[in-house]
Amino acid sequence: MMTELEGVLERIRERTFPDIPSDLVRDVLDAQRSSQDQSAVVRRIAELIALNSEKDS
Amino acid sequence: MFAFERLDLTDFGPYKGHQSVEFAPPGFVTVVYGENMRGKTTLLNAMRYALTGVVVGRGSEKPATRLIGNWEAAEEGRFGFAVALRFAYDGKTYEIDRICRPRKGVQKPDTDDDYEHEMFVVRDNKTLGPEESALVLSEVMPDPVVRFFLFDAELLQEYETLLRDQSDMGRGIQKAIEQILGVPDLTDSRASLRRVLGEIQERYSKAAGKNAKSQQIANTLRQSLERRGLLQKQRLEQGEELRRLTQERKKARDALRRYEKARNIIDEKSRLAQEKSNLSEELDRKREQARSLFEKAWLWAVMPPLEAAADAARHEVDAERKRDSRERIGAELRRLAAMSLQKDTCTLCGQPLAESARTHLEARSGEGGPESAGASASPTTSAARLADLSGLIEPNHLPGLLSVLGEVEQIRIRISQKTDLLAEVDQQAAGMDESALRQDMASLELAATQIGLQEDGIAKIEKAMQENEAAITRLEKEVDKLNVPEMDGIRRQKDLAANLVSLFDKAVEEYREDLRRKIEQDATQFFLELTTEHDYGALRINENYGLTIVHRDGRAIPIRSAGAEHVVALSLIAALQNNAPVHGPVVMDSPFGRLDEQHKRRVVRCLPQLASQVTLLVYRSEVDPQVVRQELKGKLGREYAINRISARHSAIESESGGAHG
Numbered sequence: 001m002m003t004e005l006e007g008v009l010e011r012i013r014e015r016t017f018p019d020i021p022s023d024l025v026r027d028v029l030d031a032q033r034s035s036q037d038q039s040a041v042v043r044r045i046a047e048l049i050a051l052n053s054e055k056d057s
Numbered sequence: 058m059f060a061f062e063r064l065d066l067t068d069f070g071p072y073k074g075h076q077s078v079e080f081a082p083p084g085f086v087t088v089v090y091g092e093n094m095r096g097k098t099t100l101l102n103a104m105r106y107a108l109t110g111v112v113v114g115r116g117s118e119k120p121a122t123r124l125i126g127n128w129e130a131a132e133e134g135r136f137g138f139a140v141a142l143r144f145a146y147d148g149k150t151y152e153i154d155r156i157c158r159p160r161k162g163v164q165k166p167d168t169d170d171d172y173e174h175e176m177f178v179v180r181d182n183k184t185l186g187p188e189e190s191a192l193v194l195s196e197v198m199p200d201p202v203v204r205f206f207l208f209d210a211e212l213l214q215e216y217e218t219l220l221r222d223q224s225d226m227g228r229g230i231q232k233a234i235e236q237i238l239g240v241p242d243l244t245d246s247r248a249s250l251r252r253v254l255g256e257i258q259e260r261y262s263k264a265a266g267k268n269a270k271s272q273q274i275a276n277t278l279r280q281s282l283e284r285r286g287l288l289q290k291q292r293l294e295q296g297e298e299l300r301r302l303t304q305e306r307k308k309a310r311d312a313l314r315r316y317e318k319a320r321n322i323i324d325e326k327s328r329l330a331q332e333k334s335n336l337s338e339e340l341d342r343k344r345e346q347a348r349s350l351f352e353k354a355w356l357w358a359v360m361p362p363l364e365a366a367a368d369a370a371r372h373e374v375d376a377e378r379k380r381d382s383r384e385r386i387g388a389e390l391r392r393l394a395a396m397s398l399q400k401d402t403c404t405l406c407g408q409p410l411a412e413s414a415r416t417h418l419e420a421r422s423g424e425g426g427p428e429s430a431g432a433s434a435s436p437t438t439s440a441a442r443l444a445d446l447s448g449l450i451e452p453n454h455l456p457g458l459l460s461v462l463g464e465v466e467q468i469r470i471r472i473s474q475k476t477d478l479l480a481e482v483d484q485q486a487a488g489m490d491e492s493a494l495r496q497d498m499a500s501l502e503l504a505a506t507q508i509g510l511q512e513d514g515i516a517k518i519e520k521a522m523q524e525n526e527a528a529i530t531r532l533e534k535e536v537d538k539l540n541v542p543e544m545d546g547i548r549r550q551k552d553l554a555a556n557l558v559s560l561f562d563k564a565v566e567e568y569r570e571d572l573r574r575k576i577e578q579d580a581t582q583f584f585l586e587l588t589t590e591h592d593y594g595a596l597r598i599n600e601n602y603g604l605t606i607v608h609r610d611g612r613a614i615p616i617r618s619a620g621a622e623h624v625v626a627l628s629l630i631a632a633l634q635n636n637a638p639v640h641g642p643v644v645m646d647s648p649f650g651r652l653d654e655q656h657k658r659r660v661v662r663c664l665p666q667l668a669s670q671v672t673l674l675v676y677r678s679e680v681d682p683q684v685v686r687q688e689l690k691g692k693l694g695r696e697y698a699i700n701r702i703s704a705r706h707s708a709i710e711s712e713s714g715g716a717h718g
Contacts (some may be wrong), residue, residue, distance in 0.1 A: 003638055005239050008568045009560065017560050020553065028557065032246040036192055046253045049557070053549035 005029075024052050058083060058145065059197060059641040060670045061104070065141040068127040069106075070099030071707040078709055080642070080672060081694020086664050087672040088685055089709070091699030096707045097674040098209065100699075101646045105207050107142035107153045108198045110176065122157060122169045128705040136166050144642075146197055152179040153194070198641070201233035205633055209646035213626035214619075219603030225303060227601055234602045238572050239638040240565070247561035254554040258282060258529065261547045265536045268543065278532040281525055288522045295518060299511045302504050309501035312493075326482045333475040340468045343461055350458040357455050367446035373439035394418040572636060573598050579632035580604055580625075586663055587624045589655045596628060604629055620651045627660060627667070634668045643668035649679045661688040 002010065009025050031044040061080040066072040078100070081087040091097045102112045114120040123131070126138040137158035144151055154177045159166040166172055178190035185193065204212055218227040235241065262282055265275035397404045398418050410418070537548060577598040584596050584606075594609040604625050606614040617625070627648070634640060649657050657680050664671045673685075686693060696712035 003239070004571070004636070005242060005564075005568055005638070008571060009243075009564045012560055012563045012567060016563065017556050020556055020560060024553075025557070025560065028246055028250065028561075029242060032249055033242060036195065038249065041249050042252045042256075045249050046256065049253060049257070049550050049554050053546065053553050 021052060021055075024048060058147070058669065059639050060145050061642045061644075061672070062143040062145060062150070063141075064100070064103060064107070064143075065139075066100075066103050067139040068130040068135055069103050069138040069140055070125065070127065071096040071705055072099065072103075072709065073127045073129050073702070073706045076709045078697060079695065080670065083642075083670045084665065084692070085670070085694025086689055086692055087670075087695045087697070088682075088693065089672065089674045089697040089699060090677050090682065090712075091674065091707070092676050092701075094704075095699040095701060097676070097699065098646050100674060100709075101207050101209065101644055103140045104142060104644060105203060107140045107155055108194065108207075109200045109203055110155060110174065111200070122172045123166060125157070129703065137172065144197075149181050151193065151197070153177070154179070197639075199236060201229070202237040204230075204233060205237050205630055205637075205643075206641050207644045207646075208630070208648075210623065210648055210650050213623055213630075213648065216603075216626040216629055217622055219599070219601045225307060227603075231601050234633060235569070237633055237637045240569065240572075243561060243565045243568055247558060247565060250554060250558045250561055254551070254558055255282075255285070257547065257551045257554050258533070261533070261536075261544070261551050264544050264547050265541070268539075268541045270539050271536045271541055271544075274532055274535050274539075278529065278536065281529045281532060284525050285522070285529065288518055288525060292515065292518045292522065295511060295515045299508065299515065302508045302511060306501060306504040306508060309497045309504055312497035313501060322482055326479065329475050329479045329482060333472055333479065336468050336472045336475065340465060340472065343465045343468060347458060347461045347465060350454045350461060353451050354454045354458050356449075356451050357453050360450065360453070363446060363449050367443060367450055370439050370443035370446055374443050377439055391421065394421050573600075573602065575636050576602065576629070576632040577604075579635045580628040583631040583663065583666070584624060584628040586666075587628065587656065587659045588621075589653075589659070596625065602629070618651075620653065620656060623648070623651045624656060624660075631663075631667045640669040642670040642672065644672040644674065646674045647676065647679060648673075649675065658684060658688055661685055664689065665692045 006026065006029065009029070010022060013020055013022060013025055027048050028045055031041050031048065035041055035044075060083045063077060063079050065075065065077045067075050078087075078089070089097065089100060106112050112120060112125050123136075126136060130136075137156070139154070139156040141152055141154045144153075154175075156175045157172050158175075159171055160173050163171045176190065178185045178193050180193070198206060215226060215230060219230055235244075259282060262275055262278045265271040265278065268275075393404050397410060398415065401410050401415075402408065403410060403414070533551070536544070577596060580598070581595045584604075585593070592609050593606055593614070594611070595607045596604040597607050597613065598604055606617055606621065606625065608614055630643070634643065649660065652660065661680065661684060664673065682696075698710050698712050700708050700710055702708050
């Protein structure tokens, strides 16, 4: 079930950034929540962005 | 769902030995009754200690570790303490165990350094490693949000600062409110995305530098990116410095608050000493008065015979005076008769004497006076005796003496009270250092000036950062326009990352706005159930989550009582609990002190709606147990009483009431 916060993100994504995959937004949020190691979080998000931009090409 | 299950204490505060509390399950209320100084706040502190490792004393100050343990246990040679909190979270059972004991080799610990602390987190009977334990604690109840779960009346009062201009405390509470509502999930994600975007932009600029078409712009872009790094570093340093200065200011303010207390103590001491001196002088005067009255008070015993003798003498003197008066008139008449006979004319009317009158006067003038009749005792004897007796007769001084002695006793009692108060104040004044306090005043002034300068510096850096960011965006667009095919991949990454940053930027803004609206709505609903004032229509939220009472006519109520403040704070907590991603347990310590009976009833009635699980720590005269039972009915889960064994030993005992008692 989508939380309030996730609902806000999805609403803005649909309205303003429809090209951004919904899963990517959720994955970024999950990456942030899953670790207190900020460098690891940044690495994970960079990977996610690289993967998704490859999909677009 | 997050719910407390059981709290175990060992030699913690007044809880000597091992004692425990089982909490009623979610949906029910646990009530713990305890009179003042029995250990209600200590129970709250035990939960705070388990969750955060921190114990908070009066005025939010941290007490010395040796004062946290049980004093009787320490006298018996058991130093240190332990707390275990079992709770359910997200479908799993956790237990946090914290143990504080003397370091090896320390026989009798005194300072905080003489103790060591250990902490274990057990999840479903499996002990977690340090990193996982830290993650659990930060997830379940991070330090700043504890205030919304474990609170007392003092903490509730702090929510008023949210209505005023941004103060350090207000900013702290606002941050905590956003933390409980899950805002950091968004702001932290946005910060991570910005870092990722920055790294991608670095790579983008390097890629642009490798291409002849974009090389020139790339050089400028690289300079702007380098400048960004520099500005960010400066901003970070200035931010750190600002934090340090704010801490300095807080320390100085706290010290000055203590100074304020110290100054009050000194004033109180002088006042009491003066009052005592005045009373001592009054006592001397009253004692002198009593001594003087006592010298004459014995006469009270001989006064009746003296008064009888004086009465007799007074009668004799009166009789003598009457007799004396008659004799003087007779002598005068005889003298006038003799004169009339001698002149043969009446001395009184001047007419010649008739024969009959002459005969009568001759007869009267021959009559003898008192001398001839044989005089009685000297007339002065009785008068002299009366004068002597009158000199001895005194008013009754006994009632006056008793009254003065009563006053002496009263003054002595008041002096004794002042002496006790002075001793107490002397104790408080011990260890005060005026020069250190003056130094703190200077530090506060210096910190305030430096903070102002620092904030100006930060504003300038932020303006420069904005200008630099605009330059980076412009330069990147110029490179984009060149359509360098080798840069397609990195450009897509840059655009995606930039869009994600914008998405999270907007989300932070909208989520905050949504939350404010929902909190205003929920807090209003709760407030209207709690308040007894029918003219209050709603609560209005401000940017800092501060809540203002709004009259039915739409106008804000500018001033509110301490009781209303309390009700508003409880409404805010209920709204936060309702909107937080995790619904947790709430423990309230003596929250009814400022509320009247009607409000108490309403708050008790609404407790099951305040949070998923509520524990109430109260003294019986604060809220009548009968009221609690009537209002909670089937929602009263468990009842406990904290009973006194000795001044330093309390026992938690289960009471029969409650659905789970």
